[in-house]
Amino acid sequence: MTTASRIALEERLRGVDEIECVTPDLNGVPRGKVMTAEGFLEGRRLQLARGVLLQCIMGGYPPARFYGSDDGDLALNAEPTQVHRLPWSSSPRALAICDADELDGRSCGLSTRGLLKQVVAKYAAHGWQPVVATELEFFVFAPNADPQQPFLPPVGVDGRREGGGAAFSISSNNGLRPFFSEVYQCMAALGLPRDTFMHEMGVSQFEINLLHGDPLVLADQTFLFKHLLKEVALKHGLTVVCMAKPLAHTPGSSMHIHQSVVEQGSGANIFSAADGQATPAFYHFIGGQQAALADFTLLFAPHVNSYQRLCHPFASPNNACWSEDNRAAGLRIPASSAEARRVENRLPGADANPYLAVAASLAAGLYGIEQQLQPSAPMQGEFVVPEELTLPCTLHAAIGRLKRSPLAVELFGREFIEGYIASKTMELSSFFDEITPWERRTLATQV
Numbered sequence: 001m002t003t004a005s006r007i008a009l010e011e012r013l014r015g016v017d018e019i020e021c022v023t024p025d026l027n028g029v030p031r032g033k034v035m036t037a038e039g040f041l042e043g044r045r046l047q048l049a050r051g052v053l054l055q056c057i058m059g060g061y062p063p064a065r066f067y068g069s070d071d072g073d074l075a076l077n078a079e080p081t082q083v084h085r086l087p088w089s090s091s092p093r094a095l096a097i098c099d100a101d102e103l104d105g106r107s108c109g110l111s112t113r114g115l116l117k118q119v120v121a122k123y124a125a126h127g128w129q130p131v132v133a134t135e136l137e138f139f140v141f142a143p144n145a146d147p148q149q150p151f152l153p154p155v156g157v158d159g160r161r162e163g164g165g166a167a168f169s170i171s172s173n174n175g176l177r178p179f180f181s182e183v184y185q186c187m188a189a190l191g192l193p194r195d196t197f198m199h200e201m202g203v204s205q206f207e208i209n210l211l212h213g214d215p216l217v218l219a220d221q222t223f224l225f226k227h228l229l230k231e232v233a234l235k236h237g238l239t240v241v242c243m244a245k246p247l248a249h250t251p252g253s254s255m256h257i258h259q260s261v262v263e264q265g266s267g268a269n270i271f272s273a274a275d276g277q278a279t280p281a282f283y284h285f286i287g288g289q290q291a292a293l294a295d296f297t298l299l300f301a302p303h304v305n306s307y308q309r310l311c312h313p314f315a316s317p318n319n320a321c322w323s324e325d326n327r328a329a330g331l332r333i334p335a336s337s338a339e340a341r342r343v344e345n346r347l348p349g350a351d352a353n354p355y356l357a358v359a360a361s362l363a364a365g366l367y368g369i370e371q372q373l374q375p376s377a378p379m380q381g382e383f384v385v386p387e388e389l390t391l392p393c394t395l396h397a398a399i400g401r402l403k404r405s406p407l408a409v410e411l412f413g414r415e416f417i418e419g420y421i422a423s424k425t426m427e428l429s430s431f432f433d434e435i436t437p438w439e440r441r442t443l444a445t446q447v
Contacts, residue, residue: 005080006041013037013094016085020095021046021076024112025055026420027302028353030227032076032098040078040096047073053100053110054419057303058430062422066415067110074100074108082220087189088182088231095227097220109415112355113219119359119411120215122366123261128270130362131260131342133195133212134222137253137350138229139205139241140176148437151246153204154238164250167201174204179236186228192221201251212258215358222255222354244301244349245308252309252316253350257361258334260342261285269339276338286322286343286375288368289331289361290389293320293347295405297391298398298424299360300348304431309349311393317346318393319385323378330391333378347391363411395428 013019019040022032031052035044050067053074064071082097100111107114123130141151142161153162157175166174180197187194195209210221226242233240245252261270261281271282293300301310310318322343323329332344343365348357367373376389392398399421402408408417 009080009083010041012083012085013041016092016094018093019083020086020093021078021098022095023048023053023076023098023100024223024353024355025053026110026112026353026356026423027055027057028112028223028226028355029055029057030223031055037094046076046098047103048076048100050074050108050110053108053112054423056423056426056430058427060426062419062426066419066422073103074111075103077101079220082224084190084224086231087186088228088235095224097223109413110419112353112359113216115412115416116216116219116355116359116362119363119366123362124264127264128261129264130215130365131212131262132215132218132358132362133210133258134218134354134358135207135209135254135256135258136222136225136242137200137202137205137207137255138226139202139243139246139253140179140233141204141239141241141246143237143239150248151239151241162204164203166199166203169199176238179232179238182232182235183229186232187225190224190228192225192228200253202253203247203250205251205253212260215362219354219358226354242350244303244306244310244351245312246305252312254309254316254346255348255350255352255354255357257345257348257358258342259285259345259361259365260340261365269341271341271343272338278341280372281369282341282343283375284369284372285365286331286368287373288364288366288371289343289345290320290322290375291368291373292360292364292407293330293345294391295401295408296360296364297347298395298402298420299356300345300352301395301398302353302424303351304395304428306349306351307394307398310347310391316349318391320389320391321379321383321385322375323380326380328383329379359412367407367411395424395431399424399428 016037019035021035022030025031049071051061051071054067076098078096078098086093100108142154156173193211195211197208200207229240273279309316317330319330321329322331324333325335330347345361392401
């Protein structure tokens with residue numbers, strides 16, 4: 001860090017007592033430690049056990065052999081551009097997004113932020129820069145103290161709960177204007193530019209689009225935004241839920257990823273030729289996505305609940321088809337100018353780790369370009385998904401597919417893939433340890 005940047009950081013953190021130093025674990029959950037501002041500014045090394053990066057969503061860990069039998073330490077190294085005062089905190093407090101690095105300075109193979117940096121570096125070796133944007137959907141509910149009970153929307157201004165039919169509404173009747181006003185204020189304070197915001201199809205479901213840019217920056221912004229949403233919701237007596245499918249008979253929540261690639265320097269989109277037509281690189285990128293989506297489904301749909309969204313598709317296609325502006329395809333080419341030609345990956349859910357989802361999608365596209373893979377024919381209108389373009393529709397099937405994928409090991413390393421599978425297998429086993437209300441209600445008196 002230069003002297004000037006250090007002085008600027010000290011000024012930004014003036015009056016702050018504590019810094020939340022966090023890094024995304026395999027699920028995209030912020031994990032880390034709280035450090036004094038004094039120690040942070042002095043550059044004291046902050047260390048974290050390697051196993052934390054493979055922490056299961058239930059809180060446990062896979063066997064130690066998946067993260068080093070000694071469970072040694074990693075160093076948390078703050079990204080200087082991602083140190084922020086927390087605008088929602090009642091006391092002066094800050095948050096720093098950190099890389100999880102080995103003590104010798106190498107990026108840890110279990111770090112999803114590190115994996116994304118490696119993918120971006122592979123593009124840079126070709127003289128290219130990927131550009132992405134994320135669209136994040138989420139639900140805003142009343143507090144849910146009893147997990148046995150379904151989520152409910154907040155009570156609106158008229159004393160009623162939203163019952164559906166409010167998609168694309170701009171009404172203030174839901175009573176959420178104060179909540180969203182603070183969300184926008186906090187986004188501005190954190191430097192998170194927003195594009196569009198809307199009420200989505202589900203009951204009390206919303207979507208925000210972040211502006212396109214550098215993949216690592218967008219992943220950081222998405223990571224911060226999800227954290228911001230939950231923290232601000234608590235202040236307003238609300239619950240924000242980023243599950244893929246929190247309500248039955250209601251559309252799920254996605255995290256669509258828009259992707260293009262530009263030349264470093266000129267900024268020209270390599271997906272479009274000078275005459276505005278699509279280039280071979282554009283089709284190869286799609287071919288790579290199609291070749292990898294089935295293997296990588298677990299990286300985009302990481303939880304049991306993810307498949308509730310994909311197996312009851314409502315604009316959530318569980319396929320690797322591609323199409324011009326058709327939301328039934330897993331890979332959609334939005335209507336745009338030639339300069340903005342891009343590929344939208346519609347598979348990831350809101351529950352996906354943004355670093356891992358973006359890394360997997362971009363790695364697949366680059367693989368297609370390097371191998372000059374050709375995509376299938378585009379699908380238009382209503383279509384039947386060919387068997388070879390269907391994707392796993394259960395967590396169990398997705399785990400099995402990733403286990404059998406040499407491509408995943410090639411692109412992300414054996415250490416990460418095996419550790420990821422071990423953690424997800426524990427999650428699936430935990431789910432099967434419980435008997436659901438459906439089983440008791442339907443089977444108990446009938447079988």
